[in-house]
Amino acid sequence: MNRRGALKWISGLFAAACTLVVAIPGVSFVAEALRRGPRKKSIVQRVARLQELPQGRPVQANIVGSRRDAWTVYPDEVIGRVWLVRQTDDSVPESEHKVAAFTGVCPHLGCAILKSSDGENFVCPCHKAAFALDGEPLSEDQLGHTNHTPRGMDSLTAQPVQDEAGQWWVEVEYKQFVTGLTKKVQQV
């Protein structure tokens, strides 16, 4: 290689080194967003008093917890919503009540599910998916148009618990699930 070629080589080498010194950390820094994120744990929480739930009518409750947003931690925020439907009637003792609990997140694309105006169904305002009070999606005949949801509302485990003062509460284990799938898969 002649002198000129060697000089070109050396120039290229230094230039490449300088580029890598900035490019490698740069790419790594941008890719951090792919790595970050704590595991989404399930949260067990008392969300509503048993006496607040009328039989067969949906009631919404909030899940409260701390939320981490990049560099800030918000200690006391509503981080989720659940729908509760008490299935058993008043004659049953408190400890044996059955309460159906569903996450308020629509399994289609994640909008917040509401209850219908007559309180007989759940509806999603985004694409008009609708569900019965047991979480099952309504059929096309019942609905009058395609029901876009891939599966029924995601149910959560709920049970009555009593606190130290003797009050009965509904304790729900709140989890988050992946939208868009026909199967219910918990988010990690």
Add this chain to the structure above:
Amino acid sequence: MLRNTLEWLDDRTGYHDLMAPIRRRVLPNGPSWWYTSATCLLWLFVVQMITGLLLMATYSPSTGGAWASIHFIEQSMAGSFLRGVHYFASHAMIVLFAVHIVRVLLSAAFRAPRELIWITGLLLMPLFLVWAVTGNPLSASQKAIAQIEVEGHIVGSTPLIGPIVQRLLIGGDEVGQLTFTHLYALHVGLLPLLVIVLLAIHISQVYRHGLFPGSQATSDHRARPYWPYQTVRNMTVLGILVAGISWLAWRYGAPLESPPDPSLHYMPRPEWYFRSLFELRRYFTGDTEFIATIVIPTVTLLVLLSIPMLDRRCWPKVSFGFRLLFAVIGLGGWAVLTFQSYARDWQDAEYVAAEEEAKELAARARALADKFRVPPEGPSALLSNDPKLQGPHLFRKHCANCHSYTDADGAGIAASELSAPNLHGFASPDWIAGMLDPQRINSEHYFGNTAFADGEMASTIVDMFDGLEGEDLKELQTQLSNVSQVLADEAQREVSEADEEAVASNAELLTELACTDCHRYHEEGDLGSAPDLTGYGSRKWLIEMIANPSGERFYPDDRNDRMPAFAENPHQPEANLISQRELELLVDWLRGEWYEP
């Protein structure tokens, strides 16, 4: 296939011919290491833009989010490295600017027809310094806010337009949210645009007129094509600079001082490149200070800008001497003033101590942010909620009139008039043992300067030891040592968590030693004669004690010597001497309960 693609591109865009001036550039006098400053400045500028863009993706310019987002960047190795490169590259560019300007000045490359190159280049320097000035305060740290406040006042001291410009920059009366959004808009928006425009004119002019041939006659055998002869020199110097910057970024990183903390005894200083002005203004009074900070730099710039015109009027020989003198005085004066400023600080013990304190506070803030992340109120809340930091302040303010907090060597907080026990290591086994030791209980570290000196407790302890020798003495000492441990354990956990069996056997010991004749301990003994030993020294116990020492669990009726009740109105907190939060911080500090990484 690559060749085909490039041919297609060239046919559409004509880039091959457009790039010809660069590709075919020839240096009539050959390459030189002196010419490398220009290209290095350009590429470092590119590095700044790239690292700046990357940092922009994560930084948040608000009073609450600035420090927190920068700490967030620092938590990742890549982010910390990029920020370090951004910081040290800016310093390298300032040094390179000086080198470049001096080289051009001395080689008279500003002469016709290159005046515009000189002017645009010279204007780039103060523009770049302003760019750095808008960048440094973006961390909203203690130092950053002090800096921008001072810089705002310096701007404001300019006659006539000063106060208006200051208000526009700060966004109002005080440094706040708008200050940071303004600085940010300048730093990432307006200033890069201005620099790019000036740079475009500068570089296009260089290509139009070529490099200054100097006074030597050109000779063909010295001429060389720019690529690769000059390029290899450029890249070598750039490589060395980038290596140096990377090492500094890796080893030290850009600094991040603590969030603003008004209780910090802070002595702000400007960045190193402004130290000369900081020193120069000491020779002027308050009213005339703007001569040092505004007039002298402006006049220097104006003189430099006019040098092409002045040069034409001077004889060629003398003018080199004048330029050399100018450069020597300028650089020399700058160096002397800068060194003087630093020397003055290094010899000032108070300043050195303040710097140490600031460093420790910064490290503590970062450790707290690593562990707890920043609360919504902002990073200063991390500091104001830290028992380790706030405890000493609160102790000095509320307790140190009577109590001291000094260890065996006397280090710590001394009382102004020691009239109460020394609280260092309160409720530790050793501290309690001192209370049970006839040699120590009446010393100034315990009851010596209080109404309890030689009182009921003290004489009980003294009497216990009276006449005892040998085995009996040892047995009593062992028992009292056990009592110290029992009570120290009470301090470690809340009453509700106590183990029933342990409590029962402890009660036996205390009853045997007749402690429970006066003190209550769980189910044994009564309140009224002496402080409750149930949960002694625990968080709840200490909070209640300080809130109201005359309460029935402690020193009821007239048994309290003179300790005030610090929070005796639970329903009217404004009427209390300290707030509940302050009380809890103080208690956590006294009990040594704070986060340590």
